[in-house]
Amino acid sequence: MKKTFLYSLVVAAFLVGCGDDGKSVTDSVKSAAAGAVDSAKEVASDAAHSAVEGAKDAASGAVDAAKEGAKDAVEATKDAATSAVDAAKDAAHGAVEATKEAASSAVDAAKDTAASAVESTKEAAAGAAAAATGAVAAVTGDVDGKAKFTKCVACHGANGEKKALGASQVIAGWDAAKTEAALKGYKDGSYGGAMKGVMKGQVASYSDADIAAVAAYISTLK
Numbered sequence: 233m234k235k236t237f238l239y240s241l242v243v244a245a246f247l248v249g250c251g252d253d254g255k256s257v258t259d260s261v262k263s264a265a266a267g268a269v270d271s272a273k274e275v276a277s278d279a280a281h282s283a284v285e286g287a288k289d290a291a292s293g294a295v296d297a298a299k300e301g302a303k304d305a306v307e308a309t310k311d312a313a314t315s316a317v318d319a320a321k322d323a324a325h326g327a328v329e330a331t332k333e334a335a336s337s338a339v340d341a342a343k344d345t346a347a348s349a350v351e352s353t354k355e356a357a358a359g360a361a362a363a364a365t366g367a368v369a370a371v372t373g374d375v376d377g378k379a380k381f382t383k384c385v386a387c388h389g390a391n392g393e394k395k396a397l398g399a400s401q402v403i404a405g406w407d408a409a410k411t412e413a414a415l416k417g418y419k420d421g422s423y424g425g426a427m428k429g430v431m432k433g434q435v436a437s438y439s440d441a442d443i444a445a446v447a448a449y450i451s452t453l454k
Protein backbone atom coordinates (compact mmCIF):
# COMPACT_ATOMS: atom_id res chain seq x y z
CA MET A 233 0.00 0.00 0.00
CA LYS A 234 2.78 2.38 0.93
CA LYS A 235 4.68 1.72 -2.26
CA THR A 236 1.63 2.16 -4.46
CA PHE A 237 0.70 5.31 -2.67
CA LEU A 238 4.22 6.75 -3.07
CA TYR A 239 4.21 5.71 -6.66
CA SER A 240 0.92 7.56 -7.16
CA LEU A 241 2.37 10.66 -5.49
CA VAL A 242 5.44 10.52 -7.76
CA VAL A 243 3.17 10.30 -10.78
CA ALA A 244 1.14 13.19 -9.44
CA ALA A 245 4.29 15.28 -8.84
CA PHE A 246 5.53 14.48 -12.31
CA LEU A 247 2.26 15.59 -13.77
CA VAL A 248 2.32 18.76 -11.64
CA GLY A 249 5.89 19.53 -12.71
CA CYS A 250 5.20 19.03 -16.45
CA GLY A 251 1.85 20.79 -16.70
CA ASP A 252 1.10 24.53 -16.95
CA ASP A 253 -2.59 24.16 -16.68
CA GLY A 254 -3.62 24.24 -13.02
CA LYS A 255 -6.89 22.35 -13.57
CA SER A 256 -5.19 19.54 -15.40
CA VAL A 257 -2.72 19.23 -12.53
CA THR A 258 -5.51 19.14 -10.05
CA ASP A 259 -7.29 16.43 -12.02
CA SER A 260 -4.12 14.44 -12.25
CA VAL A 261 -3.62 14.69 -8.50
CA LYS A 262 -7.23 13.68 -7.97
CA SER A 263 -6.98 10.66 -10.19
CA ALA A 264 -3.67 9.68 -8.61
CA ALA A 265 -5.23 9.99 -5.17
CA ALA A 266 -8.22 7.95 -6.30
CA GLY A 267 -5.85 5.28 -7.63
CA ALA A 268 -3.99 5.35 -4.35
CA VAL A 269 -7.23 4.92 -2.43
CA ASP A 270 -8.23 1.98 -4.64
CA SER A 271 -4.86 0.36 -4.16
CA ALA A 272 -5.09 0.94 -0.45
CA LYS A 273 -8.56 -0.63 -0.44
CA GLU A 274 -7.31 -3.63 -2.37
CA VAL A 275 -4.32 -4.09 -0.11
CA ALA A 276 -6.51 -3.70 2.95
CA SER A 277 -8.94 -6.23 1.55
CA ASP A 278 -6.09 -8.67 0.84
CA ALA A 279 -4.72 -8.14 4.31
CA ALA A 280 -8.11 -8.65 5.88
CA HIS A 281 -8.65 -11.78 3.81
CA SER A 282 -5.24 -13.12 4.80
CA ALA A 283 -5.94 -12.27 8.39
CA VAL A 284 -9.27 -14.14 8.23
CA GLU A 285 -7.58 -17.13 6.59
CA GLY A 286 -4.83 -17.03 9.19
CA ALA A 287 -7.36 -16.85 11.96
CA LYS A 288 -9.27 -19.73 10.37
CA ASP A 289 -6.11 -21.87 10.23
CA ALA A 290 -5.20 -20.93 13.75
CA ALA A 291 -8.69 -21.74 14.97
CA SER A 292 -8.68 -25.02 13.07
CA GLY A 293 -5.29 -25.87 14.58
CA ALA A 294 -6.55 -24.95 17.99
CA VAL A 295 -9.61 -27.15 17.50
CA ASP A 296 -7.38 -30.07 16.37
CA ALA A 297 -5.11 -29.52 19.33
CA ALA A 298 -8.07 -29.39 21.64
CA LYS A 299 -9.41 -32.60 20.04
CA GLU A 300 -6.10 -34.34 20.62
CA GLY A 301 -5.94 -33.02 24.15
CA ALA A 302 -9.47 -34.19 24.85
CA LYS A 303 -8.72 -37.60 23.33
CA ASP A 304 -5.65 -37.95 25.55
CA ALA A 305 -7.66 -36.84 28.55
CA VAL A 306 -10.35 -39.43 27.72
CA GLU A 307 -7.67 -42.14 27.41
CA ALA A 308 -6.10 -41.06 30.69
CA THR A 309 -9.50 -41.04 32.36
CA LYS A 310 -10.24 -44.51 30.97
CA ASP A 311 -6.94 -45.81 32.35
CA ALA A 312 -7.56 -44.18 35.72
CA ALA A 313 -11.09 -45.58 35.84
CA THR A 314 -9.84 -49.06 34.91
CA SER A 315 -7.21 -48.93 37.66
CA ALA A 316 -9.77 -47.68 40.13
CA VAL A 317 -12.16 -50.50 39.20
CA ASP A 318 -9.33 -53.06 39.57
CA ALA A 319 -8.39 -51.60 42.95
CA ALA A 320 -12.02 -51.67 44.06
CA LYS A 321 -12.30 -55.30 42.87
CA ASP A 322 -9.21 -56.24 44.89
CA ALA A 323 -10.50 -54.40 47.94
CA ALA A 324 -13.91 -56.02 47.66
CA HIS A 325 -12.33 -59.45 47.26
CA GLY A 326 -10.17 -58.82 50.35
CA ALA A 327 -13.19 -57.65 52.29
CA VAL A 328 -15.16 -60.74 51.28
CA GLU A 329 -12.28 -63.01 52.37
CA ALA A 330 -11.95 -61.15 55.67
CA THR A 331 -15.70 -61.37 56.23
CA LYS A 332 -15.66 -65.09 55.43
CA GLU A 333 -12.88 -65.66 57.95
CA ALA A 334 -14.60 -63.54 60.58
CA ALA A 335 -17.87 -65.34 59.98
CA SER A 336 -16.09 -68.69 60.19
CA SER A 337 -14.49 -67.74 63.52
CA ALA A 338 -17.81 -66.41 64.78
CA VAL A 339 -19.48 -69.69 63.82
CA ASP A 340 -16.75 -71.68 65.60
CA ALA A 341 -17.07 -69.47 68.67
CA ALA A 342 -20.84 -69.83 68.57
CA LYS A 343 -20.46 -73.62 68.28
CA ASP A 344 -18.18 -73.68 71.32
CA THR A 345 -20.51 -71.44 73.25
CA ALA A 346 -23.51 -73.54 72.26
CA ALA A 347 -21.66 -76.73 73.24
CA SER A 348 -20.75 -75.37 76.66
CA ALA A 349 -24.25 -73.96 77.03
CA VAL A 350 -25.64 -77.42 76.32
CA GLU A 351 -23.28 -78.89 78.91
CA SER A 352 -24.24 -76.24 81.45
CA THR A 353 -27.91 -76.80 80.67
CA LYS A 354 -27.46 -80.56 81.11
CA GLU A 355 -25.78 -80.02 84.45
CA ALA A 356 -28.39 -77.48 85.49
CA ALA A 357 -31.15 -79.85 84.40
CA ALA A 358 -29.54 -82.70 86.32
CA GLY A 359 -29.27 -80.43 89.37
CA ALA A 360 -32.85 -79.29 88.94
CA ALA A 361 -34.03 -82.89 88.59
CA ALA A 362 -32.17 -83.81 91.79
CA ALA A 363 -33.62 -80.79 93.55
CA ALA A 364 -37.09 -81.66 92.29
CA THR A 365 -36.67 -85.24 93.52
CA GLY A 366 -35.58 -83.90 96.87
CA ALA A 367 -38.49 -81.48 96.94
CA VAL A 368 -40.95 -84.25 96.11
CA ALA A 369 -39.40 -86.40 98.86
CA ALA A 370 -39.64 -83.49 101.28
CA VAL A 371 -43.26 -82.79 100.34
CA THR A 372 -44.18 -86.47 100.50
CA GLY A 373 -42.45 -86.90 103.87
CA ASP A 374 -43.38 -83.47 105.12
CA VAL A 375 -46.84 -83.72 106.55
CA ASP A 376 -48.17 -80.30 107.48
CA GLY A 377 -46.90 -80.03 111.04
CA LYS A 378 -49.00 -76.98 111.81
CA ALA A 379 -52.19 -78.81 110.74
CA LYS A 380 -51.24 -81.77 112.92
CA PHE A 381 -50.80 -79.40 115.88
CA THR A 382 -54.36 -78.02 115.55
CA LYS A 383 -55.90 -80.58 117.91
CA CYS A 384 -53.12 -80.08 120.49
CA VAL A 385 -53.92 -76.35 120.87
CA ALA A 386 -56.88 -76.92 123.24
CA CYS A 387 -54.59 -78.25 125.98
CA HIS A 388 -51.10 -76.98 125.05
CA GLY A 389 -52.07 -73.50 123.80
CA ALA A 390 -51.90 -72.00 120.33
CA ASN A 391 -48.14 -71.66 120.67
CA GLY A 392 -47.48 -74.61 122.97
CA GLU A 393 -47.04 -72.12 125.78
CA LYS A 394 -49.40 -73.81 128.30
CA LYS A 395 -48.98 -76.61 130.71
CA ALA A 396 -51.58 -79.00 129.33
CA LEU A 397 -54.33 -79.60 131.87
CA GLY A 398 -51.87 -78.14 134.34
CA ALA A 399 -49.92 -81.39 134.18
CA SER A 400 -47.43 -81.19 131.32
CA GLN A 401 -44.33 -79.20 130.75
CA VAL A 402 -44.41 -76.22 128.40
CA ILE A 403 -43.45 -77.81 125.11
CA ALA A 404 -43.00 -74.66 122.95
CA GLY A 405 -39.59 -74.75 121.21
CA TRP A 406 -38.81 -78.28 122.31
CA ASP A 407 -36.15 -79.95 120.23
CA ALA A 408 -37.94 -81.99 117.54
CA ALA A 409 -36.13 -85.22 118.52
CA LYS A 410 -37.19 -84.78 122.17
CA THR A 411 -40.87 -84.21 121.27
CA GLU A 412 -40.75 -87.08 118.79
CA ALA A 413 -39.39 -89.43 121.45
CA ALA A 414 -42.05 -88.30 123.95
CA LEU A 415 -44.91 -88.71 121.49
CA LYS A 416 -43.70 -92.16 120.35
CA GLY A 417 -43.32 -93.03 124.01
CA TYR A 418 -46.95 -91.98 124.70
CA LYS A 419 -48.06 -94.00 121.68
CA ASP A 420 -46.45 -97.25 122.82
CA GLY A 421 -46.90 -96.56 126.52
CA SER A 422 -43.20 -96.22 127.31
CA TYR A 423 -43.29 -92.50 128.23
CA GLY A 424 -45.21 -90.13 130.43
CA GLY A 425 -46.52 -89.35 133.83
CA ALA A 426 -49.83 -89.70 135.54
CA MET A 427 -51.81 -88.40 132.65
CA LYS A 428 -50.00 -90.22 129.90
CA GLY A 429 -53.26 -91.89 128.96
CA VAL A 430 -54.58 -88.55 127.77
CA MET A 431 -51.64 -88.17 125.44
CA LYS A 432 -51.82 -91.77 124.22
CA GLY A 433 -55.29 -91.01 122.88
CA GLN A 434 -54.00 -87.92 121.13
CA VAL A 435 -51.19 -89.59 119.19
CA ALA A 436 -52.54 -93.15 118.74
CA SER A 437 -53.62 -92.42 115.16
CA TYR A 438 -50.47 -90.46 114.32
CA SER A 439 -47.98 -92.15 112.00
CA ASP A 440 -44.24 -91.70 112.46
CA ALA A 441 -44.38 -89.06 109.68
CA ASP A 442 -47.20 -87.21 111.46
CA ILE A 443 -45.21 -87.26 114.72
CA ALA A 444 -42.04 -86.04 112.98
CA ALA A 445 -44.01 -83.23 111.31
CA VAL A 446 -45.74 -81.98 114.44
CA ALA A 447 -42.49 -82.28 116.44
CA ALA A 448 -40.72 -80.15 113.83
CA TYR A 449 -43.51 -77.57 114.05
CA ILE A 450 -43.36 -77.45 117.87
CA SER A 451 -39.62 -76.76 117.66
CA THR A 452 -40.43 -73.53 115.81
CA LEU A 453 -42.84 -72.26 118.47
CA LYS A 454 -41.76 -69.58 120.97
Ligand code: HEC
Nearest residue numbers: 383384387396397399400401414424425426427428430434
Ligand atom coordinates in the same frame (compact mmCIF):
# COMPACT_ATOMS: atom_id res chain seq x y z
C1 HEC B 1 -56.68 -83.10 126.23
C2 HEC B 1 -55.52 -82.31 126.42
C3 HEC B 1 -54.32 -82.58 125.60
C4 HEC B 1 -54.27 -82.58 124.31
C5 HEC B 1 -55.36 -82.32 123.29
C6 HEC B 1 -52.88 -82.82 123.97
N1 HEC B 1 -52.11 -83.00 125.07
FE1 HEC B 1 -50.16 -83.26 125.12
N2 HEC B 1 -50.26 -83.48 127.12
C7 HEC B 1 -51.40 -83.42 127.85
C8 HEC B 1 -51.10 -83.80 129.21
C9 HEC B 1 -52.06 -83.84 130.31
C10 HEC B 1 -49.77 -84.14 129.21
C11 HEC B 1 -48.98 -84.65 130.34
C12 HEC B 1 -49.11 -86.21 130.32
C13 HEC B 1 -48.20 -86.89 131.29
O1 HEC B 1 -48.60 -86.99 132.43
O2 HEC B 1 -47.14 -87.30 130.85
C14 HEC B 1 -49.28 -83.90 127.90
C15 HEC B 1 -47.97 -84.06 127.49
C16 HEC B 1 -47.48 -83.79 126.28
C17 HEC B 1 -46.09 -83.82 125.94
C18 HEC B 1 -44.98 -84.13 126.83
C19 HEC B 1 -44.76 -83.05 127.81
C20 HEC B 1 -44.14 -83.51 129.08
O3 HEC B 1 -44.44 -82.83 130.03
O4 HEC B 1 -43.41 -84.50 129.05
C21 HEC B 1 -46.00 -83.49 124.66
C22 HEC B 1 -44.77 -83.40 123.85
C23 HEC B 1 -47.34 -83.32 124.22
N3 HEC B 1 -48.22 -83.47 125.21
C24 HEC B 1 -47.67 -83.00 122.93
C25 HEC B 1 -48.94 -82.98 122.48
C26 HEC B 1 -49.26 -82.89 121.08
C27 HEC B 1 -48.28 -82.83 119.95
C28 HEC B 1 -50.58 -82.89 120.97
C29 HEC B 1 -51.41 -82.85 119.75
C30 HEC B 1 -51.27 -83.94 118.85
C31 HEC B 1 -51.08 -82.95 122.34
N4 HEC B 1 -50.04 -83.01 123.22
C32 HEC B 1 -52.38 -82.90 122.65
C33 HEC B 1 -52.60 -82.99 127.40
C34 HEC B 1 -52.98 -82.88 126.11
